[in-house]
Amino acid sequence: MMKLTFATLALTLSAGIAMAQTVRMGTEGAYPPYNFLNDAGEVDGFERELGDELCKRAELTCEWVTNEWDSIIPNLVSGNYDTIIAGMSITAERDEVIDFTQGYTQPDPSVFLAMSSDVDLKGGVVAAQTGTIQASHIASMGATVVEFATPEETIAAVKNGEADAVLADKAFLMPIAEAEADLSIVGDDVYLGGGVGMGLRESDGELRGKFDAAIQSMKDDGSLNALLAKWLPDSGQF
Known part of the structure; x- marks a missing residue:
């Protein structure tokens, strides 16, 4: 009876592992x-x-x-x-x-990151990652949006003058602003999405x-x- 009990238990445990999704x-x-x-x-x-x-x-x-x-x-x-x-x-x-x-x-605030505090956010060129809520927001506010496949490319676009600023989640951009003296957060926080x-x-x-x-x-x-x-x-x- 003891052997049967242990065997049954082992089969039950094996079945549970196998059925785990x-x-x-x-x-x-x-x-x-x-x-x-x-x-x-x-x-x-x-x-x-x-x-x-x-x-x-x-x-x-x-x-x-x-x-x-x-x-x-x-x-x-x-x-x-x-x-x-x-x-x-x-x-x-x-x-x-x-x-x-x-x-x-x-909802996490989005922010703009730029190399100048007086950048024209509404009439300038603003970078964003492709397919993000930030890209849609830039277009809706009248600025020219340039989209990139990766977050790193949006930062590079600001550094090389391809874009005046980048809009992304504050949690992503804030550490970059703190680490690089030539980049800073500009403008007000923007709340997007749910x-x-x-x-x-x-x-x-x-x-x-x-x-x-x-x-x-x-x-x-x-x-x-x-x-x-x-x-x-x-x-x-x-």
Whole structure:
């Protein structure tokens, strides 16, 4: 009887491991502090730590996949990974193509970074990463927008005179302004979008529900606020 009990237990545990759902977490790996590649070439940052905890709470096995920003939504839809967790703001336009979890950040301010404090933000040339809410905002305010595939290219455009300023998340641009004497934050904070959430295919409602519940549990026990304080100290708390 004892042998049978242990054998049954072993089979049950093996079946549980085999049935664990593997979820591919798609991110950019180039937008610190949200996500970046560390010296070991591994995904790191706020969203790596958050995503691992969400997967643990949802009892999912997660694998991390990097993808360039400008094709991150099409490659989710086509099945190259199962989620987007890449500093993506929740917008009505994106919500027409994919679904979002509830937000895991409050709306984060965007700011302008320039080499001169008297730069013409409304009539000048402003850089932004392709497909971002910042690029759309620049066009709506009447300035000329120049779009680049990566965040690093937007900064380079300001340095080489291709753009008068760059508009991006404050959490991304502030450390750059603090580290480089010739660059500074100019103008007022700009609030865009409805916070950052995980993107999923519209057909994956069950998976979205699991992550929604995990995010809510982190809000309820204060662990999400602790992560925000660690990685995004200037952002709002829940």
